[in-house]
Amino acid sequence: MIANAQHSVDDEMARRAVWWPQQQQQRRDERAAVWRRARARLFEFDAPIRRTIRRAWRDCPYPADPHSFADFLHHIRVRRLDPNRPPWKYHARVQAKTTPHPQCFAEAFKRIGQRKLEVAPVQSPIETPHYCGNLGDGILFLDKIELRETDTVKSSRRQRSARPAGGR
DSSP, rough: OOHHOOOOHHHHHEEEEEEHHHHHHHHHHHHHHHHHHHHHHTTTTTTHHHHHHHHHHHHSSOSSOOOHHHHHHHHHHSSSSSSOOTHHHHHHHHOOOOOOOOSSHHOOOOEEEEEEEOSSSSSEEEEEEEHHHHHHHEEEEEOOOOTTTTTTOOOOHHHHHOTTEEEE
16 A cells, blocks of 8 residues: 555656755755845944954854854844854953952941741740851851941951052
């Protein structure tokens, strides 16, 4: 039953001989149309940014494919990719957020949570806030703090490491 529904081998070979070049030409035409649309989008940018985009495209690890190029331009247009600082070329230096010279407690530490302490069954639980800060030598976690509003954060470490003006 299956054999009756199929073409003969010679008929199928002749059909494919005609179909294959047509299919290949159609794919080339589609690919060329995508290149033309992508290049038209490229020319929508101003000349200086267009030069930067071309330089980034030459250096990028993406395949030299019209769909990849169109996607590349789309990411630039929606600001997910900066052609001046492409992610494959420049890597941001990881640097901890520090507060080297805080003037008050609020500048040096950020509240990160709280813990409830059960003091006695009769009383309501006491909430103790937790704070976190980085003064330059690492992260400092504070569990219990009793400061007045006029208190400032002082560090003898900072005073010792202070350099004279103009010196290296």
